Amino acid sequence: MCGDRGGVERPAPDATEAEGGLEQLRWEASLFRTFFENAPVGKCMTAPDGRLMRVNQAFCQMLGFTAEEMQSLSFASITHPDDVEESRQCVQSLLAGDGRAWDFEKRYLAKDGRVVWARVATRLQRDGDGTPLHFVTHIVDIGDRKRTEEQLRAAMIRLEHLNSVVLAIRAINHLIVRERHPGRLLQRTCELLVETRGYQGAWAALGEEGHPPTTLAQAGWGNAFEPMRRQLAAGGWPGCRNRVRSCAQGVVLLEPAVDCRHCPIYISSPRGRAAAMPLCMDGKVVGILAVTLEGDAPLDDEEQHLLVEVAEDVSFALESIENEARSRESQRQLARLFETMAQGVVHQDAAGRITAANPAAERILGLSLAEMTGRTSIDPRWRALREDGSEFPGDQHHSMVALRTGRPSTGFMGVFNPKTGDHRWLHVHAVPETGGDGEGPLGAFTTFDDVTELRAAEARARHERDRAQQYLDIAGTMLVAID
Structure with missing residues (x-):
């Protein structure tokens, strides 16, 4: 029953115990060799x-x-x-x-x-x-198991890497939406790249080569950045600033020991690999964003894509901030012009209601903005007159014609000024406000000059000419009679 174990046949017990014990040892040794070898x-x-x-x-x-x-x-x-x-x-x-x-x-x-x-x-x-x-x-x-574990470990590292890339992009996307100050935008971008992605250091600067930067930010460098700050303050930009100008891929990979050996940061604090990206506005390179990785960590495709996307997003935000600043300045200038111009200006919405008026309009019309707001051309309190002195219906006012036809309308009209108690004569030019969607005017802007005195002066001049002509006619008649 038990004679076959691992291919080794167990001998039958011998007559003597000594021989039986020896055979047992031989059998166990043979069994061990079989199990050991095979x-x-x-x-x-x-x-x-x-x-x-x-x-x-x-x-x-x-x-x-x-x-x-x-x-x-x-x-x-x-x-x-x-x-x-x-x-x-x-x-x-x-x-x-x-x-x-x-x-x-x-x-x-x-x-x-x-x-x-x-x-x-x-x-x-x-x-x-x-x-x-x-x-x-x-x-x-256990080589296969170890290789599987290594593959899983590499996959987890890559997953963590991609997750940090996504977190960095998301954090910076949130940043560029809410931050509208260039200096704070660059500073927080550098901090997020260090905090979220784990770069050793990051710095960014805006400005022209040969001149000190207008904006400078850094994170992760500490006192090691001071030599760079002093060099930039003197107008000395590092070589990577020039290299990013002609960068077609959007990112320049740098080997600090070769490319950055004259850089103040590398000299004071040698680090691992580095990368630099251009910051652009209106198609021109206006600055640089640079990061450094610890040791020999590679800058793979995802990493480069992250850096390019961050630089492009920051560039877009900077351009947007600049455009907003220009727009605000333009609006301030228009507001100053609106407030100080001698011509009266009134805005009416698509229904003809007055929504805005400048101080000149208040003075010429004898009404405050509060009194005018909401009033339409149909309002009988205007007591509008045509140039010939006849009644001027509100629906035929120049602003209403511009709203109705979508074309400018110009002419003369008289309106009653409650402060002076008389009619003021205006030279009016109304233009429609269009939205570019083909749906018709959104409103109308009407500018007007008070020509009351000019009209009166012209009337006096006509009267004087008529009187002079009468005198000439009388004098001519008298000369004929004398002859």
Whole structure:
């Protein structure tokens, strides 16, 4: 029943106990050799001094040695240098009687130089007196598992990397939406690149080469940035500022030991790899954004894409801020012009209601803005007159014609001024306010000059001409009569 174990046939008991015991030992030795030699995993017997006494075929194949070659080696000579100390601790612990076995992972060195990861279980075999005989070690190749773990680890690192890239882009996108000051925008961008993405340092500057920067920001450099600050204050820009001007890819990769050896930052604080990107406005390079990575960390495609996107987003924000500043200045100038011009100006919405008027309009019309707001041309209180003195219906006023037709309308009209108690004569020019969507005028702007005095002067001049002509006519008649 039990004669077949691992291909070794157990002999029947002999008549004498001595012979039976000897046969038992022979059978057990044969069984051990069979299991040892034919085991699918590596096995070896090691002397207490570290010499390899016996190895099986699986272990030989694992490391690429023959059995004879391995039996001339020690366990230390086939162990990775970084794992030799742990292996020696295993030997010393078992020899000292601290435990019966030692189980750990280690790296072996194959004959061809390969590193082989293995799971090792070692037991110390002693004789009947407790004297150490040899170590029996089981070695399982876990290279596939380690490679899988390494792939998973690399995937996790890459995932964390991509996540930090996304977080950095998201943080900077939020920043450029809410921050409308160039200096604070650049400063916070540098801080976010260091905090969110983990760059060693970042700096940004706006300005023309040969002149001190108009805006300067940095994060992560500390006092190491002071030499750069002094150089920039003197108008001395680093070489990367010139290189980004002709950068077609949007990012210049720098090797500090080569490209930055004259840079004040690198001289005062040598770091790892660096990259620089142009900051542009209206198609022109107006500044630079630069970052540095610790050590030999590579700038892969995702990293470069991040940097290009950040530089483009910051450039867009800077251009937007500049355009907003120009727009505000233009609006201030228009407001000053609106407030100070001698001509009256009135704005009416699409329904003809007055929404705005300048001080000149208030003076000419004799009404405050509050009194005019909401009033339409149809309001009878205007008591409008045509040039010939006849009533001028509100729906025919020049502003209403511009609203109705979408074309400018110009002419003369009289309106009643409640402050002076008389009609003021105006030369009026109304233009429609269009929205560019083809839906009709959004409103109308009407400008007008008070020509009351001019009209009166012209009337007096006409009267004087008429009187002079009468005198001439009378004088001519008298001369004819005398003749």
